[in-house]
Amino acid sequence: MTEMRTAPTGDARADRGPARTRRKGLSERALARLFIAPSLLVMALVALFPVIYAIVLSLYSYTRRQRTGFGGLDNYVDALTDGRFWSATQFTFTFTVTSVAAEFLIGLGFALLMNQTFRGRGITRAAILIPWVIPTVIAAQMWFFMFNVTPGFINNIFGLGDFSWLGQPGWATFAIVFADVWKTAPFVALLLLAGLQTIPSEMTESGLVDGANAFQRLWYITLPLLRPAILVALLFRTVDALRVYDLVAVMTGGAFDTESLSVLVQQYVVRTPNPGYGSALSTITFILILAVGMVFVRMLGRDIVVGRGAER
Amino acid sequence: MRARRWVAAAGTFVLVMAACTPGGDDDGDEGGDGGGDGGGELVWAIGGAEAQPGGVHQQVAELWNEQNPDNPIRIELLPEEADQQREQQALELQAEGSGFDVLGVDVIWTGEYSENGWVESLEDVRDEIEEASLPGAFESATWGGELWAAPYNTNAGFLYYRTDLVDSAPTTWDELCQTATTTAASAGIGGFIGQGAQYEGFVVNWLEYYWSAGGELYNDDQTEVLFDTEIAAEATQFMADAISEGCYAPGFNTAQEEPARNEFQQGNVVFMRNWPYVYGLVNEDTGSPANGNFNIAPLPTFEGEGTISALGGFNNAVSAFSDNTDAAIDFVVWAATDPEPQTMLATEASVPPTLQSVYDELDDPVMALLGEILPDAKPRPPAPQWNEISVEMQRALHPAVNGQADIEQAVETVRTFLEGTIE
Numbered sequence: 001m002t003e004m005r006t007a008p009t010g011d012a013r014a015d016r017g018p019a020r021t022r023r024k025g026l027s028e029r030a031l032a033r034l035f036i037a038p039s040l041l042v043m044a045l046v047a048l049f050p051v052i053y054a055i056v057l058s059l060y061s062y063t064r065r066q067r068t069g070f071g072g073l074d075n076y077v078d079a080l081t082d083g084r085f086w087s088a089t090q091f092t093f094t095f096t097v098t099s100v101a102a103e104f105l106i107g108l109g110f111a112l113l114m115n116q117t118f119r120g121r122g123i124t125r126a127a128i129l130i131p132w133v134i135p136t137v138i139a140a141q142m143w144f145f146m147f148n149v150t151p152g153f154i155n156n157i158f159g160l161g162d163f164s165w166l167g168q169p170g171w172a173t174f175a176i177v178f179a180d181v182w183k184t185a186p187f188v189a190l191l192l193l194a195g196l197q198t199i200p201s202e203m204t205e206s207g208l209v210d211g212a213n214a215f216q217r218l219w220y221i222t223l224p225l226l227r228p229a230i231l232v233a234l235l236f237r238t239v240d241a242l243r244v245y246d247l248v249a250v251m252t253g254g255a256f257d258t259e260s261l262s263v264l265v266q267q268y269v270v271r272t273p274n275p276g277y278g279s280a281l282s283t284i285t286f287i288l289i290l291a292v293g294m295v296f297v298r299m300l301g302r303d304i305v306v307g308r309g310a311e312r
Numbered sequence: 313m314r315a316r317r318w319v320a321a322a323g324t325f326v327l328v329m330a331a332c333t334p335g336g337d338d339d340g341d342e343g344g345d346g347g348g349d350g351g352g353e354l355v356w357a358i359g360g361a362e363a364q365p366g367g368v369h370q371q372v373a374e375l376w377n378e379q380n381p382d383n384p385i386r387i388e389l390l391p392e393e394a395d396q397q398r399e400q401q402a403l404e405l406q407a408e409g410s411g412f413d414v415l416g417v418d419v420i421w422t423g424e425y426s427e428n429g430w431v432e433s434l435e436d437v438r439d440e441i442e443e444a445s446l447p448g449a450f451e452s453a454t455w456g457g458e459l460w461a462a463p464y465n466t467n468a469g470f471l472y473y474r475t476d477l478v479d480s481a482p483t484t485w486d487e488l489c490q491t492a493t494t495t496a497a498s499a500g501i502g503g504f505i506g507q508g509a510q511y512e513g514f515v516v517n518w519l520e521y522y523w524s525a526g527g528e529l530y531n532d533d534q535t536e537v538l539f540d541t542e543i544a545a546e547a548t549q550f551m552a553d554a555i556s557e558g559c560y561a562p563g564f565n566t567a568q569e570e571p572a573r574n575e576f577q578q579g580n581v582v583f584m585r586n587w588p589y590v591y592g593l594v595n596e597d598t599g600s601p602a603n604g605n606f607n608i609a610p611l612p613t614f615e616g617e618g619t620i621s622a623l624g625g626f627n628n629a630v631s632a633f634s635d636n637t638d639a640a641i642d643f644v645v646w647a648a649t650d651p652e653p654q655t656m657l658a659t660e661a662s663v664p665p666t667l668q669s670v671y672d673e674l675d676d677p678v679m680a681l682l683g684e685i686l687p688d689a690k691p692r693p694p695a696p697q698w699n700e701i702s703v704e705m706q707r708a709l710h711p712a713v714n715g716q717a718d719i720e721q722a723v724e725t726v727r728t729f730l731e732g733t734i735e
Contacts, residue, residue, distance in 0.1 A: 064696060065406075065428055084707070149563035150571050150580070162502075162562035169716060252566075255510035255710060270399045272700040273406075 051286065058279035065273050075280035085281070088264045089288075091257060094173065096241040099180045103237055104230075106181065107188025112218075114189065115196045132186035140250035143179035147251070172256040176247050184240075188233045195229020196222070228300065235296035242289045261285045352383045352636045354643060357404070358416030358626065359390030359397040361570070361589065368661035369416075372653040376643060383639040385414070393568065394418050394512055398699075405430040405631065413634040414643055416626045417461050419452035419691060420512075420698045426460045427696040431629040432637060434459045437645050444649040449666040452691050453627040460629055462648035463666035465657055467624030468682060468689040469520060470591075470608045472576055472584040481609030484616040485521065485550060488583060489559035495582045502561025504554070505572045506585035510710040513568055515702045516622040516692070517585060518709055521547035523690055524613035524620045529730065530693055537730045544723035546614075551713045565714055576602055585611065587624060591678050592662040608677065610685045623689040625664070697733050704729045 026034065061071035079085050114125050131139065146153045147165040155163050165175045199222065207217045223230075245262035252258045265285060268278030356373060363369045370387060377384040388411070390397040398421060404411050405428070417425060425431045434441065438459045442450055449463035471488075473481050477495050482488040492503030507513030519529075527543040530536065554560045561581045563571060569586060576584040577594050579601030584590070594602050610619030628644040630637060647653050654667035655674070662678045664686070665671075671683050692698060705726055712722035 064424075064700075148566055148571070149561075150567070150575050152563075164562050164566070167562070167565040167714070253510050255565075256714070256716075267703065270402060271395060272703050273402070 054279040054286075055283055057275050058277075058283050060276045062274050062276040065275065067276075071276060075277045076284070078277065079280050079284060084259070084264065085261075085284075087257065088259045088261045091173065092242060092244065092260045092262075095177060095180070095244055095260065096238060099177045099184075099241050100234060100237045102177070102181045103185045103188045104234060106185040107233065108192055110185065110189035111192035111196055112222075114193050128189060129186045131183050132190070134183070136183060136246045137250055139183045140179060140247045143175065143182070143247075144251045147175045166252055167256070169256045169258075172252050172258050176244075176251055176258055179247055179251065180241070180244070184237065188237060191233040191236065192226065192229055195226045195232075198229075199225045231296060231300045235293065235300070238296065239289055239293050242292060243285075261288075352639050354383055354385040354413040354636055354640055355388050355411060356385050356414040356416070356628075356643075357388045357390055357397075357401055357412040358414075359394075359400075360392055360626075362661050362663055363387055363389050363416075368657055368663055371656055371660060372647060375653055375656065376646065380639075380642075383636070383642070385643060388412060390416070392570065405633065408633050410631070410633045410635045412631050413636050413640040415461075415629045415631055416464070417629045419449075419466075419623060419625050419627065420694050420702075422453055422460050422627070422629075422694040423455040423696040424699065425629060426455045426458070430632055431460050432632055432634075432641070434462060434630070434641070434644070437462075437641065440645060441648050444668065445666045446668055446686065448623055448686060448689060448691065449625060449627070452623065452625065452694055453629075455694055455696075461627035462629075462644040463625075464628045464644075464647055465625050465663045466666050466686065466689075467587050467664055468621040468685050469516070469585050469611050469624075470588055470621075470681065470685075471611050472586060472590060472594075472602075472606055472608055474579075474582050474602060474605055475607050476605040477582050481607070482612050485524070485612050485614055487616075488612050489554055489557070492559045492583055493557065496558070496561075499582070501579065502563070502575065502581040503559045504583040504585070505561045505564050505567055505575050505581045507568055507572060508560065508564040508713070509566050509568050510706050511568060512702055512706075514710055515705050516624070518547065518551065518705070518713070519622050519690075519692065520585070520611055520620060521550060521614075523622075524611070524615075526614075534693055534695060535734065537727070537734060539727045539730050541720075541723045541727055544726065545719050548709060548712050548719045548723060550614075552715055552719065555713065556715060565710075576606075588662045588664055588678050588682065590662075608681055610681070619685055619688055621685055621689045623686075623691040625666070695733070701730065701733060 058075050059070065059072060061068050061074060110128050114121065114128065134142075144166070145151055149155070149162050149164050149167065152162070154165070155161060165171045203221050203225065204217050207221050212220065243262050244260045245266060248254060248258055248260045248263050249266070254260070254263045261281070262285065265278060265282045268274050268281055356369075358369055360369075361367060373385050373387055390400050397416070398418065401412065401415055401417075405415075405425075415425075415431065417431070426433075434453075435458060441453075441459065441462050445463040446466060449466040450459075452466075453459060453461040453463050471481055477499055478491055482491055488504065496503040506517045508517065522544055525543045525547050527540050527547070528538040531538055551560075555564065561575060563575060567575070572584055572586055573590045573593065575581045576586070576590065577597060577600045588608075591608060594600055594606060597603055611621050613620060628647055630640040630644060634640050648666065651667060651669060654665040654670050657663040657665045658670055658674055658676075658679055664679070664682050671679055693701075695701075708717075708722040708725040708729075711717035712719045
């Protein structure tokens with residue numbers, strides 16, 4: 001909006017334009033709303049409508065694909081009393097907490113490294129980002145081959161014989177978390193690097209002059225200034241990790257206690273369709289993810305969400 | 313400034329129109345798939361190794377195209393795994409899309425597809441098909457007394473074994489495990505591999521133990537549950553022991569068909585349960601340690617008498633949303649009853665054909681063994697709820713086989729679920 005106001009100042013005729021518009025035609029605010037309306041409408045169609053439609057569907061009972069009547073909250077009661085839902089929830093949260101924590105630590109390390117000036121920095125940056133560019137299903141299939149007993153690349157390299165990573169509980173979860181960290185730590189690094197580059201070098205320089213050592217400069221200067229970027233990275237990754245589907249579907253198919261909420265939802269939407277129950281499960285998943293997302297948004301603070309954070 | 317208001321209105325209009333166009337484009341594409349491209353091109357949605365370029369399904373399609381240049385058929389390659397093939401088809405059919413004309417339908421999907429109204433009834437051509445096809449395959453294409461698909465290929469499980477390591481094929485499961493454990497130890501490789509990952513193939517493998525111990529799921533018309541928890545527990549216990557005692561190779565519980573084949577082909581296991589398609593592949597691979605050193609046999613039983621195998625295979629159905637129904641019906645009838653494509657399945661890829669006459673004319677070990685075991689092969693119930701039953705069996709029995717869950721409780725869960733399917 002600032003642009004609209006400043007642009008015509010040089011021209012005398014155009015200068016009168018906005019003033020007249022305010023009296024006679026649409027105000028700028030109304031015009032702004034009008035221009036935004038189409039995109040809001042499209043967003044409502046593609047984003048809001050499916051959510052509401054899923055909530056409506058979740059209130060009906062079905063036998064396979066055929067609707068049999070109005071069920072009220074029956075589907076929700078069934079879901080919340082099903083042990084399978086709770087074990088999927090447990091896996092999903094275990095996966096999220098461990099993978100996001102590891103991705104953050106590794107990503108931060110990468111970002112700090114990439115933020116230094118050294119020979120071959122461009123190549124390092126590109127190399128670090130390669131895993132992130134690979135489509136997730138392909139990465140998942142690749143890690144399946146790496147971990148699985150056949151062909152068993154990891155077992156060969158480390159001389160582990162026939163250790164069955166994907167064929168026992170615990171290690172199967174570990175393998176999935178590992179693949180996710182490998183894949184998305186670069187993404188976290190990228191977000192944090194963007195944050196690091198907004199920190200003026202004078203800050204750390206003056207810290208240096210005041211005699212702060214490397215760790216103190218990181219802890220008291222870099223990290224507090226990086227807080228908004230960290231929160232954004234954690235928000236993206238957490239919300240993403242809570243929806244994990246492809247890694248699990250390809251690597252274990254949900255066997256050995258690795259069934260995630262999305263895998264469960266997918267089963268009732270696609271494999272053994274029950275649109276009512278499937279929608280109830282996806283609505284519950286949606287609410288869980290929304291709640292976690294809201295916590296982060298609150299932590300970020302309203303000012304940053306509105307967009308002033310970048311100026312700080 | 314009136315002009316400005318008009319510009320705003322026009323802008324809004326253009327944006328809204330732009331937002332609507334993708335829908336219009338989609339419709340155009342759909343039409344193109346069905347009837348465009350200068351004639352009636354058919355799309356055949358089928359998956360698996362043989363649907364890939366160079367595979368036998370492609371050769372069958374090319375044969376059809378030579379003979380029917382007006383209605384050529386093109387394969388839409390679906391994923392390797394049956395569950396995922398069904399999902400791909402379901403996504404298109406649920407949306408009533410005309411993108412697929414001919415559907416490669418697994419024998420267990422017949423009931424579901426007909427219940428959903430996704431496939432055309434083939435009652436008009438029933439006699440022609442029934443006369444030519446193997447009875448088991450024909451039955452698998454019917455549901456509720458009506459024909460919904462034309463048989464294309466059938467399937468049954470074989471026991472593959474290494475002739476350089478084992479003298480003769482075992483006839484009981486216990487014998488198999490004893491031989492597997494001792495031979496594997498002395499040869500430094502794995503014992504037995506089958507399909508032990510948590511998916512449909514696991515249920516097929518489990519059922520072969522359960523059936524061969526005398527168990528049944530339902531009575532013939534599926535009105536009564538005959539699930540025997542004692543036999544089921546016995547079969548599950550056998551598999552659990554086979555894992556813990558090292559009879560099954562370490563990769564068993566994550567293996568599907570192809571990983572199992574790789575293990576056998578690379579010489580990493582003594583025994584393998586797999587479908588006939590493996591025979592041709594290992595025979596052609598001169599670099600494989602198993603090449604020239606393996607043979608096929610019927611699957612063992614617990615008693616040592618007879619054999620039992622789960623009936624597999626694919627039938628070709630005509631999509632109810634096809635824009636080219638007549639040509640699609642011509643194709644499925646041709647693929648089921650014409651000796652040329654049916655013989656091709658057998659000779660080019662050891663995929664078992666459903667045309668009876670082919671078995672009389674061909675003299676090769678795979679077809680001979682199939683002729684022996686197909687009469688005893690058992691179909692899984694092709695009921696609309698089979699997928700739910702299968703998922704429940706996977707969830708209950710897979711952890712039990714892997715020692716993560718109580719066996720008694722697992723088989724009880726399956727029985728309760730089966731009883732819930734009868735109403």
